[in-house]
Each structure stands twice: as C-alpha cells, then as structure tokens.
Amino acid sequence: QVHLVESGGGSVQPGGSLRLSCTMTGYTSSTYCMARFRQTPGKEREEVASIDSAGRSSYADAVKGRFTISRNAAKDTLYLEMNHLQPEDTAMYYCAAEGEEGVLVLPSYPSVCRMGSFAYWSQGHQITVSS
Numbered sequence: 001q002v003h004l005v006e007s008g009g010g011s012v013q014p015g016g017s018l019r020l021s022c023t024m025t026g027y028t029s030s031t032y033c034m035a036r037f038r039q040t041p042g043k044e045r046e047e048v049a050s051i052d053s054a055g056r057s058s059y060a061d062a063v064k065g066r067f068t069i070s071r072n073a074a075k076d077t078l079y080l081e082m083n084h085l086q087p088e089d090t091a092m093y094y095c096a097a098e099g100e101e102g103v104l105v106l107p108s109y110p111s112v113c114r115m116g117s118f119a120y121w122s123q124g125h126q127i128t129v130s131s
Contacts, residue, residue: 001026002024002025002026002027002097002119002120003024003025003026003120004022004023004024004095004096004097004120004121004122004123005022005023005025005122005123006020006021006022006093006094006095006122006123006124006125007020007021007022007023007125008020008021008125009093009125009126009127010126010127010128011127011128011129011130012085012127012128012129013129013130013131014085014086014087014129014130014131015084015085015086016085016129017081017082017083017084017085018082018085018127019079019080019081019082020036020079020080020082020093020095020125020127021077021078021079022034022036022077022078022079022080022095022122023075023076023077023078024076024077024078024097024120025076028073028076029071029073029076029077029078029097030053030071030073030076031053032053032097032098032099032120033050033051033052033053033097033098033112033113033114033115034050034051034071034078034095034096034097034098034113035047035048035049035050035051035095035096035098035105035111035113035118036048036049036050036067036069036078036080036093036094036095036096037093037094037095037096037105038089038091038092038093038094038127039091039092039094039124040090040091040092045094045105046060046108047060047105047107047108047109047111048060048062048063048067049063049067049069049080050069050107050111050112050113051069051070051071051078051112052112052113055071056112057069057070057112058109058110058111058112059109060107060108060109061108061109062088063082063089066082066083066084066085067080067081067082067083068080068081068083069081078095080093080095082127085127085129086129087129087130088129089127089129090127090128090129090130091126091127092124092125092126092127093124093125093126093127094121094122094124094125095121095122096118096120096121096122097118097119097120098113098115098116098117098118098119099115099117099118099119099120100115100117100119101117101119102117102118102119102120103117103118103119103121104116104117105117105118
C-alpha cells in the first residue's frame with residue numbers, strides 16, 4: 001500500500017526559507033507524477049508545483065521563482081524548497097501522487113501532471129510565515 005509521509009516545514013519569518021520532504025513508501029515514487037498543494041481555511045486546495053517522472057516541473061504564478069520542486073528517485077522522496085516566504089504562503093501543505101480514481105484537480109497553471117487525478121496524499125504539514 002502506498003503512503004506519503006511529510007517532514008520538514010514549520011514556522012519562519014517573512015523572507016525566510018523552508019524545505020518540505022515527502023517520502024513514498026510501498027512503491028517506487030519515480031514512476032509517478034507528483035505535485036504539491038496547499039490549503040488555507042475556507043479555500044479550495046490549490047496545486048502550486050508539479051514534477052513528472054522525467055524531472056520536468058511547472059509552477060503556479062504565486063510561487064514561481066521562489067519555490068523549487070525536485071525529487072530523489074533513490075530515496076523515493078519529493079522535495080519543495082521554499083524561499084522568500086511571505087505571510088500569504090501560510091497554509092497546510094500536501095504532497096500527492098497521480099493515480100486513477102483519485103481526487104480530480106483542475107490546476108490554475110499548466111501542470112505537468114496531465115492526468116489531473118491524485119490517488120495518494122500525504123497527511124499535510126502546516127507552514128506558518130509570520131513576524
């Protein structure tokens with residue numbers, strides 16, 4: 001059974017940096033297109049970055065130039081490096097892997113995860129940016 005386990009993150013002051021890690025267990029993550037989402041109370045879950053099995057990545061305008069998504073196939077781990085963080089980046093962050101019969105997502109940007117169905121989700125990790 002596939003599981004996605006988050007680590008990293010936490011609280012930071014505006015302008016600071018954080019890195020989130022997401023490790024897949026139960027299968028080889030390199031075959032999946034994976035993405036990072038975030039959600040704030042009362043709002044829809046938003047896809048902010050994606051990376052396919054070939055390493056191609058794409059970003060939503062809100063994070064482009066500040067966030068970097070990457071993966072280490074040997075460690076079955078997805079990373080999200082977040083720089084120049086701002087209070088509006090405060091949210092619960094999730095990682096997800098594409099799969100059939102999952103949650104359907106319509107991203108606001110040209111995601112590299114073309115199926116648009118995410119079958120596997122992490123438990124989420126709160127990121128707070130505040131002075």
